[in-house]
Amino acid sequence: MIGGTVKVHNVSKNFGTTQVLKDIKLEINAGEFFSLLGPSGCGKTTLLRIIAGFEIPTSGDILLDNESVINKAPNERHVNTIFQNYALFPHLTVFENVAFSLRLKKIDKNIIKSRVAEYVNLVRLQEHINKYPAQLSGGQRQRVSIARALINEPRVLLLDEPLSALDAKLRQDLLMELDRIHDIIGITFIYVTHDQEEAMSVSDRIAVMQEGNLLQVGTPFEIYESPADMFVADFIGASNNIEGKVIEVTENRAYIETPDIGRITVDLDKKLKASDHIKVTLRPEKIHISKKAPSLDSPKWNCISGKVDQMVYTGSHTRFIIKTEHGRVFKTFKQHAQYFTDEEPIQWEDNVYMWWHADDSFIVEVNGNR
Amino acid sequence: MIKNYGQRYTFPIMVWLTVFFVIPFSIILVGSFLEKGLYGGFEPAFSIEAYKALMSDTMRKVTLNTIFISVATTVLTVLLALPTAYHIARSPYKEKLLFLVIIPFWTNFLIRIFAWIAVLGNNGLVNNFFVNIGIFNSPVQLLYNKWAIILIMIYTSLPFAILPLYAVIEKFDFSLLEAARDLGATKSQSMFKILIPLILPGISTAVLFTFIPAFGNFAIPDIVGGTDVRMLGNIINERLKTARNWPSAAAISMILTTISVVMVLLFNRIISSKERKIGGNI
Numbered sequence A: 001m002i003g004g005t006v007k008v009h010n011v012s013k014n015f016g017t018t019q020v021l022k023d024i025k026l027e028i029n030a031g032e033f034f035s036l037l038g039p040s041g042c043g044k045t046t047l048l049r050i051i052a053g054f055e056i057p058t059s060g061d062i063l064l065d066n067e068s069v070i071n072k073a074p075n076e077r078h079v080n081t082i083f084q085n086y087a088l089f090p091h092l093t094v095f096e097n098v099a100f101s102l103r104l105k106k107i108d109k110n111i112i113k114s115r116v117a118e119y120v121n122l123v124r125l126q127e128h129i130n131k132y133p134a135q136l137s138g139g140q141r142q143r144v145s146i147a148r149a150l151i152n153e154p155r156v157l158l159l160d161e162p163l164s165a166l167d168a169k170l171r172q173d174l175l176m177e178l179d180r181i182h183d184i185i186g187i188t189f190i191y192v193t194h195d196q197e198e199a200m201s202v203s204d205r206i207a208v209m210q211e212g213n214l215l216q217v218g219t220p221f222e223i224y225e226s227p228a229d230m231f232v233a234d235f236i237g238a239s240n241n242i243e244g245k246v247i248e249v250t251e252n253r254a255y256i257e258t259p260d261i262g263r264i265t266v267d268l269d270k271k272l273k274a275s276d277h278i279k280v281t282l283r284p285e286k287i288h289i290s291k292k293a294p295s296l297d298s299p300k301w302n303c304i305s306g307k308v309d310q311m312v313y314t315g316s317h318t319r320f321i322i323k324t325e326h327g328r329v330f331k332t333f334k335q336h337a338q339y340f341t342d343e344e345p346i347q348w349e350d351n352v353y354m355w356w357h358a359d360d361s362f363i364v365e366v367n368g369n370r
Numbered sequence B: 001m002i003k004n005y006g007q008r009y010t011f012p013i014m015v016w017l018t019v020f021f022v023i024p025f026s027i028i029l030v031g032s033f034l035e036k037g038l039y040g041g042f043e044p045a046f047s048i049e050a051y052k053a054l055m056s057d058t059m060r061k062v063t064l065n066t067i068f069i070s071v072a073t074t075v076l077t078v079l080l081a082l083p084t085a086y087h088i089a090r091s092p093y094k095e096k097l098l099f100l101v102i103i104p105f106w107t108n109f110l111i112r113i114f115a116w117i118a119v120l121g122n123n124g125l126v127n128n129f130f131v132n133i134g135i136f137n138s139p140v141q142l143l144y145n146k147w148a149i150i151l152i153m154i155y156t157s158l159p160f161a162i163l164p165l166y167a168v169i170e171k172f173d174f175s176l177l178e179a180a181r182d183l184g185a186t187k188s189q190s191m192f193k194i195l196i197p198l199i200l201p202g203i204s205t206a207v208l209f210t211f212i213p214a215f216g217n218f219a220i221p222d223i224v225g226g227t228d229v230r231m232l233g234n235i236i237n238e239r240l241k242t243a244r245n246w247p248s249a250a251a252i253s254m255i256l257t258t259i260s261v262v263m264v265l266l267f268n269r270i271i272s273s274k275e276r277k278i279g280g281n282i
């Protein structure tokens, strides 16, 4: 089975006087695992419901496989939805829930039986096939709803925060399960979540939304390494934001004067000229940290010092909050890849050096523009 | 030590049932097997006269009439109440609409029935309207038939059907309907396969709240049924007050009770065979 394509064509949606979707343009490829990511209330569910046909956009169009479906009812679209609260039919067994769409099509009983068995096996619920939803755990219920949707052989599967009601461990397992199912079935998945880690780990591409706007669409790598604006930088992973004024631009880098950490140098991710005002993001894992002053071989390194304000030991790594002498706070961490006996461990209140390479920061905004 | 607390806690309800149900029922049961007193009341002598007298054509006709009227009333009432309750439950103005359903209770029952005479009578609103615009040449007899009784019974029982239906529909998870639509069901398929099975308890309450009062009703057929259409309730009333034959009235009451109990049991059978084990809500 191969998935369908989805085109969201300048879709806007108003509820009363509030505009919850603002001219959304989006193209989702066949077979893609595509995530819609954004904070609560940004319009993810609304966009998904418009694709499914439960809401009509105020303006714009939805194309499935290049065909407008805006005038089609939900039952006429080759799209199925996995609901956040599962929406299983409580009066029907697992078997009957999964068989629901086939029964509507008046398919032969024996075929229904074997098809249901096939999809119940796919989500590994064989032993529970005769139970009622109330007799299942949360994770099992969500599996039933996945099987119930997939048996319909949709071109596109819409998933609205399907894991948010589950605990962390189960969420991880079921996410891998979804990824496995996506690989087997091969249809297009549109996955709504506000959990950036979830989105990063399984998606081919991610769309980041905020207050009804689409901020950036790209691969997890692109979104993480070259965020379109400060909101995306902050929303996806932790970020240290540095602001400053360009004082000199050379062939391959620029010098920036910052109010709190002095002069730093950055790579020319964007075109700069002197006296531009820029915002830079620096990921915590790009910062090196040590009590000993580093010997830096190239002028492309930046080095500042500060004091350990907080540290959190998490086993695999330790997270630090470092405060510079101007009171500026930096997030960073140190991986415990090797157990260094010769190096003295960093403690609270220690003075430390932090250094990073100009190539490892990213210029997000220039004079307020992306 | 485990005591049987259950019995202690149910004691009040046992008293209640005895005083208001078992004792009156026993009096009527016993009374139906006694002889009639000369001016009403009972003579303490065993007799099955009252039951023998029931084997008449009139009684058969009245019984069938009663069953027909109350079944028709129940079916139509529930069919009207279902969509009404559904739309109230889904409306943003549910409280206000529910209030409108309850308002008629503020007016006396008999006054509301007489109001229908003002609407349907020969000189009533409907006839005047159609005569005036020239569709009827002369007033048409709308009252004093089965359908007038059914219409007014529907009117009086609608709130009793709407309220229990509203109660279950309001708690219903409407995302289940979206899920059904999403899985390919049409609007009506989603209603019949998902909504109706899940609100069966409410439907069964609505049916009982409509059927039982309709079956024993005598005021409505008395006022708008005329001399042609009588129900069991009218006959009981007449035996008691006009014929002063208390044993006969008691015997007919027994028939009325028996038929309605049988109807209720039958109906519950159908419902519970449909209402499969759900095992709680999720």
Ligand SMILES: Nc1ncnc2c1ncn2[C@@H]1O[C@H](COP(=O)(O)OP(=O)(O)OP(=O)(O)O)[C@@H](O)[C@H]1O
Pocket (backbone or CB within 6 Å): A015, A020, A038, A039, A040, A041, A042, A043, A044, A045, A046, A047, A194
């Ligand atoms: N039926 C509705 N009527 C009015 N406003 C609505 C309706 N549905 C959603 N909204 C509003 O639209 C905005 C977007 O809602 P939406 O449910 O799409 O957010 P979301 O991104 O899915 O959030 P969450 O992550 O919390 O699920 C919210 O401000 C919400 O209050």
Ligand SMILES: [Mg+2]
Pocket (backbone or CB within 6 Å): A044, A045, A046, A160
């Ligand atoms: Mg949502």
